[in-house]
Amino acid sequence: MSLADLKKKRDELKSGLNLRVNAIDPETHVQVKVAMATCGIASGAKEVMEFFIEQLDRRNIQGVVTQTGCMGYCYAEPTIEVTLPGKEPVVFGYVNLKRADQIIERYIKTGELVDGIIPVNYETIHSKE
């Protein structure tokens, strides 16, 4: 093995560890939270989550995809919350695989808003602090 081979091997192996490495400082990466309560899972949230994990990696976007509880928008499941580094979180509803693809291509890559945004209509005790 030469140094060039070693570097190539490292680059191949890196993605396997990205999940852990990016989790150390999630704020500096794209964070996707998928609502995975009963309502979300029944509407296909699991497939959506897997899609994000696979596609972010394939499209070379450093991201942290985590699951979260019910966000309360049961009518609009599956719902996801996307936080770009340094920006406010944005919630998207009715996320099927097609819309998930749009979200990656347009919102995550270019910051352009796409259909399905659910405006934040509440405050939490955290935001009041």
Place this chain on the structure above:
Amino acid sequence: MSNYTMHLLVCGGTGCRASESDAIVANLRDELEIRGLTDKIQVIMTGCFGFCEKGPIVNVMPDNTFYVQVKPEDAQSIVEEHIVKGRKVGRLLYRDPRTKEPVSDSKHMGFFRKQLRIALRNCGFINPENIDEYLAKDGYMALGKALSEMTPEQVVKEIKDSGLRGRGGAGFPTGLKWEIAAKNKSDVKYVVCNADEGDPGAFMDRSVLEGDPHSVLEAMAICGYSIGSAEGLIYVRAEYPLAIRRLQIAIKQAKEYGLLGRNILGTGFSFDITLRYGAGAFVCGEETALIHSMEGLRGEPTIKPPFPAESGFRGKPTNVNNVETFASVPVIILKGASWFNKIGTEKSKGTKVFALAGKINNVGLIEVPMGTTLREVIFEIGGGIRNGKKFKAVQTGGPSGGCLTEKHLDVPIDFDNLIASGSMMGSGGMIVMDEDDCMVSIAKYYLDFTVEESCGKCAPCRIGNKRLHELLEHICAGKGTMADLDRLRNMSHVIKDTALCGLGQTSPNPVLSTLDNFMNEYVAHVTDKKCPAHQCKSLMDYIVNKENCVGCTACARVCPVNAISGERKEIHYINPDICIKCGACKEKCKFDAIYIS
């Protein structure tokens, strides 16, 4: 490409394995198997997280959930609740000791917040038995860089410029050591890793070897390149079976990848590493004794010079460094000396790993920049003193160090400040003592250790320490005089000045520093015949308080030697001639009717 959605990191350090973390891994895998999730969720056994106090630890990534004190049977809840339903298992979360609120993210735990991990960078993060995970974290890139972009002289210069000092205790500049070994001409030279960690309460070297063995192998190869050596040896104590096993696995994997052995990375440089097992003698941490032990001789030190860099293993130039020192080297080569020497204090660069033990809330392993104060380490990272007791002293530097007190709490920790305060860095053990510890007994405890571990070669250490120990026993038994205290001090100085090696030259330090800081306790022992901390059994009596005793007979029933007499509903009496002062009666009494005089 991996399609894992989650990684479950389970601590596989010696401490957590003793609490069945093996079974946790097996159960997690079973639970995932039942639910058909094995190709979605990866279970990884890592090295030590450092938070040994609350082990075994399971860390769920990517949401960084930190589960503590996990039992094998909790595997079901973690899979069922956290993974399937997406709800954190509240009862397993770490709770902030002050607010009692659960803290799910390790970033918000006081224990981790102030740490900066260089030597421990991969411990608790990668699987130490899988070289691919080390490679993914830029493993062996520093070796590649050194071999292809740097001359041996440049490597030595980089380490010199970084200001790295030996982490094994003495703090000798590592770059200078390498330079001396490089300048000595010889056909054969050796690189030795000193993994004979012997200080009571220190376990950082073990944790590095268990959690990130490749970092040490890589650094040894870099050192070999810089000093012109093709052979490395790791002297590791046989009491570290897990460290040995992981080193063996790591060496095998590195050889398979061509990162050790002949013609590494096609550069023509060859370097091989073998293991040597020690029997666990404290004196073998001293480099000349260590080399003799590796040669099959008795583990006894010899006078320096000649230093090992001139004539070491088999009479050849040998460079000996400690595990933690080596573990810092690859980072310095990759990030550069100027990155490393910005961390720390003026004369002590980088970070230091400390093993926290004793009466402290967060027992464990931490790494902080040099210059962090004792107060930050003990009260912020360490979470303060157990059971709300009062801090009394902290022993740094193990049996060769000294104790530091309240007045030293705000001293920035580095090699020179600790020596100026009357202690030393040593390998980084910190044993915290509270108001219930008797400092005379503590000094006696450390002398117990050095008397046991003295190799016996030189008289000051063999006989002198024994006499010191006898004097301390005398004092604890209430037979000491003020003249004994002078004798203690004089003899300590003589031993320090005349002993052959570092063991004897430093063994009286605990006596001297307790004399300096806690003279009042020594005086109480010899003049008032009292032990203020109620630890010395010869200097105390258990007595029944006649006002409070109701005659319930509970104390008489637990007394193992039948020293307590008295009928039901009558005041009891403890016979001091029979009493062995075990304290069982005091613990049992519900009426606070037994006290120590």
